[in-house]
Amino acid sequence: MKEFLEGSHAIAEVIKSCQPGVISAYPITPQTHIVEDLAQMVSSGELKSQFVNVESEHSAASVVLGSSATGVRVYTATSSQGLFLMQEVVFNIAGMRLPVVMTCANRAISAPINIWNDQQDSISLRDAGWIQIYAEDNQEAVDFHLIAYRLAEDKRVMLPVMVCMDGFILTHGMETVDMPEQDKVNKFLPAYKPLYKLDTTDPISMGLLADPDYYMETRFALQETMRESIGYLSEISKEFNNVFGRDYKDLLVEEYQLKDAEKVIVAMGSVCGTIKEVVDEQRAKGKKVGLLRIISYRPFPYARIYEALKDVSKVAVLDKSVSLGAYAPIAVEVKSTFFGKKKGPKVISSFVAGLGGRDITPETIHEVFRRLSAKEVNFDFIDLKPELLKEEYGE
Numbered sequence: 001m002k003e004f005l006e007g008s009h010a011i012a013e014v015i016k017s018c019q020p021g022v023i024s025a026y027p028i029t030p031q032t033h034i035v036e037d038l039a040q041m042v043s044s045g046e047l048k049s050q051f052v053n054v055e056s057e058h059s060a061a062s063v064v065l066g067s068s069a070t071g072v073r074v075y076t077a078t079s080s081q082g083l084f085l086m087q088e089v090v091f092n093i094a095g096m097r098l099p100v101v102m103t104c105a106n107r108a109i110s111a112p113i114n115i116w117n118d119q120q121d122s123i124s125l126r127d128a129g130w131i132q133i134y135a136e137d138n139q140e141a142v143d144f145h146l147i148a149y150r151l152a153e154d155k156r157v158m159l160p161v162m163v164c165m166d167g168f169i170l171t172h173g174m175e176t177v178d179m180p181e182q183d184k185v186n187k188f189l190p191a192y193k194p195l196y197k198l199d200t201t202d203p204i205s206m207g208l209l210a211d212p213d214y215y216m217e218t219r220f221a222l223q224e225t226m227r228e229s230i231g232y233l234s235e236i237s238k239e240f241n242n243v244f245g246r247d248y249k250d251l252l253v254e255e256y257q258l259k260d261a262e263k264v265i266v267a268m269g270s271v272c273g274t275i276k277e278v279v280d281e282q283r284a285k286g287k288k289v290g291l292l293r294i295i296s297y298r299p300f301p302y303a304r305i306y307e308a309l310k311d312v313s314k315v316a317v318l319d320k321s322v323s324l325g326a327y328a329p330i331a332v333e334v335k336s337t338f339f340g341k342k343k344g345p346k347v348i349s350s351f352v353a354g355l356g357g358r359d360i361t362p363e364t365i366h367e368v369f370r371r372l373s374a375k376e377v378n379f380d381f382i383d384l385k386p387e388l389l390k391e392e393y394g395e
Helices: 007-018 032-044 057-069 080-095 120-124 138-152 182-188 215-244 271-284 302-309 329-337 362-371 386-393
Strands: 002-006 022-024 050-052 074-078 101-106 131-134 161-166 174-178 253-256 263-267 289-294 296-298 314-319 347-352
Touching: 002 007, 007 032, 007 074, 007 101, 007 138, 007 174, 007 182, 022 032, 022 057, 032 050, 032 074, 057 074, 057 080, 074 080, 080 120, 080 215, 101 120, 101 138, 131 138, 138 161, 138 174, 138 182, 138 215, 182 215, 215 296, 253 271, 253 302, 263 271, 263 302, 263 329, 263 362, 271 289, 271 362, 289 302, 302 329, 314 329, 314 362, 329 347, 347 362
Parallel strands: 022 050, 022 074, 074 101, 101 161, 131 161, 263 289, 263 314, 314 347
Antiparallel strands: 002 174, 131 296, 253 289
């Protein structure tokens, strides 16, 4: 049923339909509306779940870790500094192979304090062992949570999944969303039956000490499962399309106007909507431009990106995060895709934009395409304010 909803309310509704047994989260902007709604649903009896109030995000992550370990479907959500406070537990959840699903309402990292959107928070935890998928709009954000539970709880995977949606732009944005009907959710996402759990009648241990004779193999197992889950994402996406009629292909990338494109922007998240508008405008003028949208950042779809871009002449990677002291994170991954390959773009330029919620306008995207007409840009910020730089650094 189609409804006009705020993104956060839509997420709360779809999580209700997934029927988690335990929910625990600490409110942090711009995630707060999601957990406020879920708390109200539990309080009113609309959702039969246990909502555990905690004093911090670290505790929230600990609660869902423990609950998942007992064989219960769980949910949490966070953002920015909250995700960083969870960090210790986030790594433990992946290492213990617990199928936790988390919403990350992407937000900038302090200092200085900033509550607006970029993707620095989740990108900074890219090596935690969580699958990360990024939504462009609120319909995808809703659908990706259903897919996240199916993938996380798949007996071949048993890894946590982080569904990332741009803070405020999506969490507080109003859109028409086709909310899934409960009977279809039940068909696509059956009741969770854990592969293993903490049980006094059949005791096991989790998260034990692993000395050098064992630890490396645990990391290898996580790496292999990540690699294999690329295929499972495609498989589950097809099942999703069969039930709900929305086709996300392999759920790795989206190719937009790439068939004969000579200039392509690679990006991730809600900014891709703006890029599509500019691509359409440029196409109407006869310009051969396109967009490659990354949906799955972990596992990173190297093979799909190679196939999509191997015949493109010039590529610009637009990051909404930065690895200080190094190159931009997505750009590094894209460049490495073509290392040692016979085919590939002649130019792969790297741009950073939108940090701390600075608007990425159509003019920003036009500027990126203009810059692609010049020589390769190894790394540059777009839309900097010279007057502020002058204040900071002088002449």
